[in-house]
Amino acid sequence: xxxxxxxxxxxxxxxxxxxxxxxxxxxxxxxxxxxxxxxxxxxxxxxxxxxxxxxxxxxxxxxxxxxxxxxxxxxxxxxxxxxxxxxxxxxxxxxxxxxxxxxxxxxxxxxxxxxxxxxxxxxxxxxxxxxxxxxxxxxxxxxxxxxxxxxxxxxxxxxxxxxxxxxxxxxxxxxxxxxxxxxxxxxxxxxxxxxxxxxxxxxxxxxxxxxxxxxxxxxxxxxxxxxxxxxxxxxxxxxxxxxxxxxxxxxxxxxxxxxxxxxxxxxxxxxxxxxxxxxxxxxxxxxxxxxxx
Amino acid sequence: xxxxxxxxxxxxxxxxxxxxxxxxxxxxxxxxxxxxxxxxxxxxxxxxxxxxxxxxxxxxxxxxxxxxxxxxxxxxxxxxxxxxxxxxxxxxxxxxxxxxxxxxxxxxxxxxxxxxxxxxxxxxxxxxxxxxxxxxxxxxxxxxxxxxxxxxxxxxxxxxxxxxxxxxxxxxxxxxxxxxxxxxxxxxxxxxxxxxxxxxxxxxxxxxxxxxxxxxxxxxxxxxxxxxxxxxxxxxxxxxxxxxxxxxx
Numbered sequence: 403x404x405x406x407x408x409x410x411x412x413x414x415x416x417x418x419x420x421x422x423x424x425x426x427x428x429x430x431x432x433x434x435x436x437x438x439x440x441x442x443x444x445x446x447x448x449x450x451x452x453x454x455x456x457x458x459x460x461x462x463x464x465x466x467x468x469x470x471x472x473x474x475x476x477x478x479x480x481x482x483x484x485x486x487x488x489x490x491x492x493x494x495x496x497x498x499x500x501x502x503x504x505x506x507x508x509x510x511x512x513x514x515x516x517x518x519x520x521x522x523x524x525x526x527x528x529x530x531x532x533x534x535x536x537x538x539x540x541x542x543x544x545x546x547x548x549x550x551x552x553x554x555x556x557x558x559x560x561x562x563x564x565x566x567x568x569x570x571x572x573x574x575x576x577x578x579x580x581x582x583x584x585x586x587x588x589x590x591x592x593x594x595x596x597x598x599x600x601x602x603x604x605x606x607x608x609x610x611x612x613x614x615x616x617x618x619x620x621x622x623x624x625x626x627x628x629x630x631x632x633x634x635x636x637x638x639x640x641x642x643x644x645x646x647x648x649x650x651x652x653x654x655x656x657x658x659x660x661x662x663x664x665x666x667x668x669x670x671x672x673x674x675x676x677x678x679x680x681x682x683x684x685x686x687x688x689x690x691x692x693x694x695x
Numbered sequence: 696x697x698x699x700x701x702x703x704x705x706x707x708x709x710x711x712x713x714x715x716x717x718x719x720x721x722x723x724x725x726x727x728x729x730x731x732x733x734x735x736x737x738x739x740x741x742x743x744x745x746x747x748x749x750x751x752x753x754x755x756x757x758x759x760x761x762x763x764x765x766x767x768x769x770x771x772x773x774x775x776x777x778x779x780x781x782x783x784x785x786x787x788x789x790x791x792x793x794x795x796x797x798x799x800x801x802x803x804x805x806x807x808x809x810x811x812x813x814x815x816x817x818x819x820x821x822x823x824x825x826x827x828x829x830x831x832x833x834x835x836x837x838x839x840x841x842x843x844x845x846x847x848x849x850x851x852x853x854x855x856x857x858x859x860x861x862x863x864x865x866x867x868x869x870x871x872x873x874x875x876x877x878x879x880x881x882x883x884x885x886x887x888x889x890x891x892x893x894x895x896x897x898x899x900x901x902x903x904x905x906x907x908x909x910x911x912x913x914x915x916x917x918x919x920x921x922x923x924x925x926x927x928x929x930x931x932x933x934x935x936x937x938x939x940x941x942x943x944x
Contacts, residue, residue: 448943448944451795452794452795453791453794453795453944454943454944455943467795468796468798470795471795471796472791472795474788474791474792476788477788477792478786478787478788478789479788479789479792480701480705480786480789482704482705482708483701483704487696487704488792490696491697491698491701491793492792492796493696494696494697495698495793495796495797496796534792537792541796
């Protein structure tokens with residue numbers, strides 16, 4: 403394990419931000435940290451990066467501080483610095499032996515080649531996030547702590563960040579905190595779910611999804627959908643029916659195999675005009691909502 | 696690009712170095728002017744029929760005006776500029792960026808303190824040289840040795856003032872709070888310096904050293920204050936590093 407915590411607790415007066423967190427992150431993995439606002443994700447990353455001290459418990463990190471890098475959720479820099487100077491400063495502080503041309507390379511990879519010599523005071527929020535990422539990877543750290551790395555980016559930027567994170571798998575360990583569960587589901591090997599300062603689940607993403615996902619179908623119909631919904635609710639193999647839009651239903655079933663046999667017939671009997679129907683893949687969002695409810 | 700260059704760029708690109716040099720240069724040039732022409736100025740602006748007679752100005756008067764203005768407004772500018780650099784945790788995200796890339800807060804503090812103290816001393820030197828030149832032209836020559844020693848004592852006081860800002864900024868997070876408390880501390884020291892013989896030991900007595908020395912005060916009288924300023928500076932910077940290391944972001 404590259405990161406292990408034992409009984410990690412952080413209190414601010416009467417408020418407990420972290421409550422006995424036992425975290426274990428495998429070297430070379432991409433670990434996703436998810437949880438609602440105030441769950442303690444940023445506090446946990448702050449303690450791992452050395453910016454905060456725990457009230458109780460132990461933290462064991464096998465890499466030295468200079469081989470770690472933290473990217474906060476809203477990177478900001480002195481506005482009179484240029485992008486190249488920010489990355490250059492990061493290089494000097496953590497990896498002075500890295501060749502200078504690497505500065506231009508990471509800025510280019512971050513899509514900031516043309517803005518490299520502009521002052522960061524004129525950067526957009528997305529550009530600042532890219533710059534923060536460039537300054538994070540310049541040192542080729544062994545452990546990256548990324549707090550909402552894609553939150554301010556447009557879809558293309560998010561894709562690039564996710565590709566970068568996926569590319570790092572095996573070369574470095576990444577602990578990534580994100581609200582975008584689809585991103586976590588896409589790039590992470592393991593997940594930690596936090597709520598109210600507690601780590602209520604950690605483990606392989608597959609374990610989380612397989613063990614908890616409720617079988618269900620997404621059904622698209624011509625409106626109105628209510629007659630079909632009422633008919634399905636009467637079926638004993640249907641566990642739940644939710645109207646998710648003017649023309650769609652989420653139908654919870656006892657088993658997917660049973661629904662394959664009986665759902666089309668039930669919809670036809672109800673006179674529904676079916677546009678499409680498909681089983682819902684285990685979704686992190688569903689599991690997350692269930693765990694954090 | 697290093698933390699030293701970062702502090703240099705902060706002074707230059709934000710025009711703060713220009714501000715420090717300008718304010719001291721301004722007082723260096725206007726101090727002797729006002730000393731030389733004070734009678735005439737008062738005669739012009741005073742009430743009609745009232746004649747104000749002042750003793751003829753001597754060269755030391757040129758320095759007095761400079762020291763008086765520089766020790767107030769100049770010092771305030773120095774403290775504000777220093778606070779903007781030394782209260783580095785006030786800019787949280789930039790502080791996170793730097794703090795997570797150094798082994799100790801001393802690596803951030805030492806360049807910030809040194810560069811800003813050097814800028815303050817440079818301002819004082821520029822202003823003092825301007826006052827020296829202007830006084831020589833308008834009022835007469837000043838003793839070079841005493842001028843240099845006086846400038847050195849004044850510079851030492853500014854270094855102590857910047858160290859005070861560093862110590863306060865380690866305790867309070869905001870720039871204005873750090874500047875305000877530092878000014879208050881130095882003011883209190885100045886007031887306490889008027890009590891008995893305590894003043895000769897306090898660094899605040901170095902503020903008036905240049906003026907006193909060109910009026911034939913003994914430089915040895917300022918050695919206790921200078922020693923305390925040196926020791927105090929070291930202690931304050933050490934305190935700033937120790938307390939700053941414990942701060943959480």
